[in-house]
Amino acid sequence: MNLVSTRYAQSIAHARRIAEVIPGGVDSPFRAFHEVGGDTVFFDRAKGSKLYDLDGNCYIDYLGAWGPAILGHCPEAVVTKCQETLAKGPVFGAPHVYEMQMAELVIAAVPSVEKIRFVNSGTEAVMSAIRLARGFTGKETIIMFEGCYHGHSDATLASDGHQSSSGIPGGARAATSLARFNNLNSVESLFQTQKDQIAAIIVEPVAGSMGVIAPDPNFLSGLRSLCNEYGAVFIMDEVLTGFRVAFGGAQNLYKVDADITCFGKALGGGMAIGAYGGRKHIMDKLQPEGDVYQAGTFSGNPLTMAGGIATLKLLADNRVYETLEARTAQLFAGLRRIVEAHQYPVQLPRVGSMFSLVFAPEPVQNFQDSLTIDAQTFAKFFHYLLDNGIYLPPSSVDAACLSTEHSEAEIDATIDIMTDAFKHCFN
Ligand SMILES: Cc1ncc(COP(=O)(O)O)c(C=O)c1O
Incomplete structure (x- = not known):
């Protein structure tokens, strides 16, 4: 040996x-x-x-x-809070105070988030945000950017980036249009050719899976304007950047608001977490208020929420x-x-x-x-x-x-x- x-x-x-x-x-x-x-x-x-x-x-x-x-x-405050919560019961399948407190903390930190739902991973957050955007607009096509990673749901694996897959239905591929990161013209031309079909743009505000790529100065604000102009939902996937590049995420750093924001990773202090939140009138389209379905046995469970609350309190400094x-x-x-x-x-x-x-x-x-x-x-x-x-x-x-x-x-x-x-x- x-x-x-x-x-x-x-x-x-x-x-x-x-x-x-x-x-x-x-x-x-x-x-x-x-x-x-x-x-x-x-x-x-x-x-x-x-x-x-x-x-x-x-x-x-x-x-x-x-x-x-x-x-x-293993930050001490997070471990202690999680241990206490585990002893009281890690999952109820019914409402509890921690999910409310956690929602209030995220909403206070991210101005574009007025209501939020907690799920179990970044993938679930993105998958749910895309369905919500489609349900809200009544349109199907999603614009995403070559090389951006948004988790492993069919809609976002539809491009052949560094993470691609077989087993994706043709319908999912057909409903995803690809643009170039940091290239507004490539987005605008998709809107011009498919303007009545585009439900949403989804973007990583800082690309993290083709090396780290910062957005050009007018890129995110340009995407915001295009969404306003064409009536599409602007989804920022802050699963990696959220609460990492700044408190409140990349939106806070670059001063551009999304309609729906996806979170995960740093939000949970090590617990398995995902979340998506945005404008009230969009979020209220979710069942049971609205007609877009998203659920989860473990979504917003007390243990994860406790980890998240303890983490956000530390990050607020x-x-x-x-x-x-x-x-x-x-x-x-x-x-x-x-x-x-x-x-x-x-x-x-x-x-x-x-x-x-x-x-x-x-x-x-x-x-x-x-x-x-x-x-x-x-x-x-x-x-x-x-x-x-x-x-x-x-x-x-x-x-x-x-x-x-x-x-x-x-x-x-x-x-x-x-x-x-x-x-x-x-x-
Ligand atoms: C930007 C981004 N979105 C979504 C995801 C998927 O999150 P998860 O691995 O928690 O499903 C990731 C994970 O790397 C990510 O970096």
Whole structure:
């Protein structure tokens, strides 16, 4: 057995066994190391900025559970509140005070949200928001953007982006029209050709699955205007950006209001959560008031709501976002220095604490550009970091996330290890 496999002996043993019982050994495909190669690592616990694997190795974590761990793993106030709530009953299937309090907290933080529904994942939030937009407008077509990820419902997997699928009915594909991120002309021409059929535009205000791509200055406000002009619903998918790039989400950062906003990830403090909310007159179209159906045994359950309430109370402190900004700026100042000094073909986009290391010679502005990403070199980089105690998303295109628990010393250590990793990849 060589040194490296000794380091991961327990993980390797479990990776073989799990593949016998769970397809690909994962419950969500991007967790697998398909892109970077090798066996997945099995984790035992997580605390603060750190992940600990079954072999006892410790990692500075920049996956952040794909977004939720904004306050690090297991923030004490969240754990305590969840433990108390669990003891009182994690699910009633009937109304309770926590869902009301949670709704009030989100509504107070996001001006465009006047009413909200809680579900169990970002996928459910998006799927429900799209149905609501269709029910509200009586139209069917949805405009989405090539390379944006909105979860795994049929409507949003209808394009062949970095996540595509067989098994999607032709009807779902036909009801989805694709435009280019940061390109208003491509949207306008869809409205011109199909103006009476377009129910909604759905967009990630900051794209997070083709490298991180910030919106051009007039992009989101341009989409808002087009929706107003053509009577379509403007859906912002803030599942990743919501309460991550700013308190109140990207809408607060860019000062553009959506008609319906989807949330998930950071909203629940680690509990499985999704939510969608918006203007009263649209939300009241939901059953039992209106005629659009959405339901869920576990939707808005007390345990998840308790995690969310405790999290939102912590996030309401401005210092959270100051810390996230300071730490990510520290990381990026260090990385930029090295990348520029050596002229490595690496782009460093970020919005707040959502970032990516894009292995491409030129900035990536849309899905087509993201096809230039050098996945092979990224894989080398990823494994060097893994072997040296840093965990990145095992994907060359997905956003990494930093938490308030990453210390200055950990960021410095990360810069040093990444410096060596770049040398390992490029020299
Ligand atoms: C922007 C965006 N929308 C929707 C989703 C789907 O959320 P979930 O994985 O909770 O279903 C994701 C997940 O990565 C996402 O990043």
